[in-house]
Structures are given as structure tokens and as C-alpha cells.
Amino acid sequence: MIRFAVIGTNTITEKWIEAARQHKEVELTAVYSRTESRAKAFAENYGVFQTYTNIHALAESDKVDAVYIASPNAFHARQAVELMKAGKHVLCEKPMASNQQEIASMIQVAKENGVVLMEAVKSTMMPGFLAVQENLHKIGKVRRYVGVFCKYSSRYDAYREGEVLNAFQPSLSNGSLMDLGIYGIYPMVTLFGAPEEVKANGVMLESGVDGEGTVLARYKDMEGVVMHSKIINAYAPSEIQGEEGTIVISNISEPKDIQIRYRDGSVEELEVEEKEFLPMYYETEAFVSLLKGEKNHAGNNSLTHTLIAAKVMEEARRQIGLTYPADRSF
CATH class of the missing domain: 3.40.50.720 (NAD(P)-binding Rossmann-like Domain)
Incomplete structure (x- = not known):
């Protein structure tokens, strides 16, 4: 054990x-x-x-x-x-x-x-995301990735009443990009690697963190779009748009209910092996395998992906003027 x-x-x-x-x-x-x-x-x-x-x-x-x-x-x-x-x-x-x-x-x-x-x-280790990877070739040349995760924070009501809880404290390195934007950014860099250029916009709150924002990532022959928010809800799915079809993902944070909509109008429901495991089981399983020496790298959750995602977020933060005390103290 x-x-x-x-x-x-x-x-x-x-x-x-x-x-x-x-x-x-x-x-x-x-x-x-x-x-x-x-x-x-x-x-x-x-x-x-x-x-x-x-x-x-x-x-x-x-x-x-x-x-x-x-x-x-x-x-x-x-x-x-x-x-x-x-x-x-x-x-x-x-x-x-x-x-x-x-x-x-x-x-x-x-x-x-x-x-x-x-x-x-959790998302990139789940069976749904693995199914996306395995079927990505079916949509031909990928031209756009769209990752959407906008969820009204349960702590935003308190913020609107004047109480700034941890979720909106810059001293804790929080905010929309770091807490929710990563759900769109991490799958993007796992699938497509490091972008050549990053552009970002954001809505800053009075506490000093971002409430929402958009990250545009330029690749050689495609683009990535990541929309995130802690102050509104969004109901649009995430998509990977290719020349022959589009993969539609209902929830990028816990990928399931995934379709491929082909250019000819046909629709394929991706089969995802249903197991009685909770979403965070899969990251734990991968970590235990590493610890036991059964794997020599974490695959989708490699430290390389972690560094690339951090670089994207740090550049996005620089552009929207979001800094943390940790940026100066470590």
C-alpha cells in the first residue's frame, strides 16, 4: 500500500x-x-x-x-x-x-x-480524452481548437457583497485563468504542443485577479482559443475543428459525451469505456504507476506539458497585467 x-x-x-x-x-x-x-x-x-x-x-x-x-x-x-x-x-x-x-x-x-x-x-487522464486522442486523425487537418470552461464561482456572490474569499485573492495566486483557464489550456498543449505565440485578454476585478478572459494561441497552421470565467456560466461545448470534421466535447474538464461531426453531415458517437471510477481516479492511477516504476513518464500529464501550460498562462498574465506576490518572492 x-x-x-x-x-x-x-x-x-x-x-x-x-x-x-x-x-x-x-x-x-x-x-x-x-x-x-x-x-x-x-x-x-x-x-x-x-x-x-x-x-x-x-x-x-x-x-x-x-x-x-x-x-x-x-x-x-x-x-x-x-x-x-x-x-x-x-x-x-x-x-x-x-x-x-x-x-x-x-x-x-x-x-x-x-x-x-x-x-x-484530471481531464487529460480520463478515458474520454484518450478517446479524443485516438480518434483525432479522423477529422483531417486540425485548424482550430476551442476550449471553453466558464463556471460562475459559488464564492462570487460573497465577492459581490464585498467579501473577498480565497478564490479571488491575488496573494494566493488565484483567479479565473489559473483556476479554470488551465482546463482549456492543458488539453491544448497536450494535443498540439507549445504555441508559437500567445495573445490574451481579460477582465480584471478590483481585488487584483482576473474574473474571466480569453487566450489565443497561434500554431504553425492552426489556432487555439481558450475561454474561461469565474463570474459567468457558459453552455457552449469545446471543439477541435478539422478539415474533414469536428470533435465536439460537452465538458472539457471531464471529457465525455463526445461526438465527431463529419463534413458530410454524418455523426459518430465516440465510444468511451465506462468504468465505475470517479474522475480523479485516473490521475491517481497514473501517479501510482510512476511511483511503482511501472511507467517512466506520466504521458499526458508529463512535466513537459506542465511547463508548457505554465508558460502560456504566465504570458497571458503578463499581457492582462495580472501579477502575484509569488512572482517576486520564490
Whole structure:
């Protein structure tokens, strides 16, 4: 069994735990939180009795092999580095860090200490996305990728009433691009690599983060369009548009219900093997395979893809004037 600790006592952590418990080789043994009462309350919900409020103590624990990090974005790099220096493997929630510099440092530490580091992007490891990859050739020359993920944040109501919660705090490296835009950017760079040029627009909020925006990516013979928002909902699907047809993806963050609409009017429903696994199971499965030495790279969730996506987001941030304290402090 691989003994996991979690950092973060939030909804995303709860979803990961439920998915990870579907894996027969994963065991949750510890919970970290900055607040002892919160750590203990969260741990008790899952029958876990080992809790930490000190990251150094967690790093030195002999009861933990790997750590799933789902703290605010600004904390990812520092926490991961300390854990990896102590020999812990790290599965880090997306975005892996605030900027390229932090990610490069994390990768270097992982190499120096012989541990596994992987970004937890659920979408690109799911069977639906794999089906897109396997069938991409059917639509001929790809000319445009469109990734849409716009979801009105449950915390935006509080923001509109004058309360700025974590989701809209620049000190935590948050905002629409980092939290939701990555869902459109990461599949794009996984399928098509690094763009030659990036153009970006965004709507900045008074708190100092972006509420929504658009990223245009220029490739040699195609373009990518990524639309993201935390202040509106969108109901349009994502698409990969080719000369012979278009792949239509209903939800880019959890790809399923995928069609190919051919130029002649015919429609093919892509068959996706249905398993009784939760969306975040697949990233966990890939991480465990890496840790056990069954694979020598993370495939779709490789560190190369992580760096490319970070570069795209950092350039987009530069153009819309979005900076974080982490950009100057790491």
C-alpha cells in the first residue's frame, strides 16, 4: 500500500479522497491543515488519526510515502519542495505552481531526491480524452481548437457583497485563468504542443485577479482559443475543428459525451469505456504507476506539458497585467 497524506481540507480534497479510495493500492494515513481543529475534524470524517499542522513534521513522518497537495496555489511550490527534499512523492493539484520559476525548482528538487512529481490534471487522464486522442486523425487537418470552461464561482456572490474569499485573492495566486483557464489550456498543449505565440485578454476585478478572459494561441497552421470565467456560466461545448470534421466535447474538464461531426453531415458517437471510477481516479492511477516504476513518464500529464501550460498562462498574465506576490518572492 502507498500511504498518502493530504494537504488541504476543502471540496477538491474530498473529491480526490473519494476517487483515490477506489484504488486498491492507496491508503489515506494523514491530514495536514494549518489549523489543528480543522485537521482533526477533517481526518475523523475519513477514519484517519494522524494529523499535522507543521509541514516539517509531515515531511519527516515515517507514516507517509506520498502527499496530495491541494492547498491554495501560492503554497504549492514551497510545500512540495520541503516534502520532496525529505523523500516524499508529490501529486500536486493544478496549477502546479504560481509560475515557471517555481515549477522548474520543483522539478529540480524531484530529480535530486529521486521522487515522483506530477501535476493532478484530471481531464487529460480520463478515458474520454484518450478517446479524443485516438480518434483525432479522423477529422483531417486540425485548424482550430476551442476550449471553453466558464463556471460562475459559488464564492462570487460573497465577492459581490464585498467579501473577498480565497478564490479571488491575488496573494494566493488565484483567479479565473489559473483556476479554470488551465482546463482549456492543458488539453491544448497536450494535443498540439507549445504555441508559437500567445495573445490574451481579460477582465480584471478590483481585488487584483482576473474574473474571466480569453487566450489565443497561434500554431504553425492552426489556432487555439481558450475561454474561461469565474463570474459567468457558459453552455457552449469545446471543439477541435478539422478539415474533414469536428470533435465536439460537452465538458472539457471531464471529457465525455463526445461526438465527431463529419463534413458530410454524418455523426459518430465516440465510444468511451465506462468504468465505475470517479474522475480523479485516473490521475491517481497514473501517479501510482510512476511511483511503482511501472511507467517512466506520466504521458499526458508529463512535466513537459506542465511547463508548457505554465508558460502560456504566465504570458497571458503578463499581457492582462495580472501579477502575484509569488512572482517576486520564490
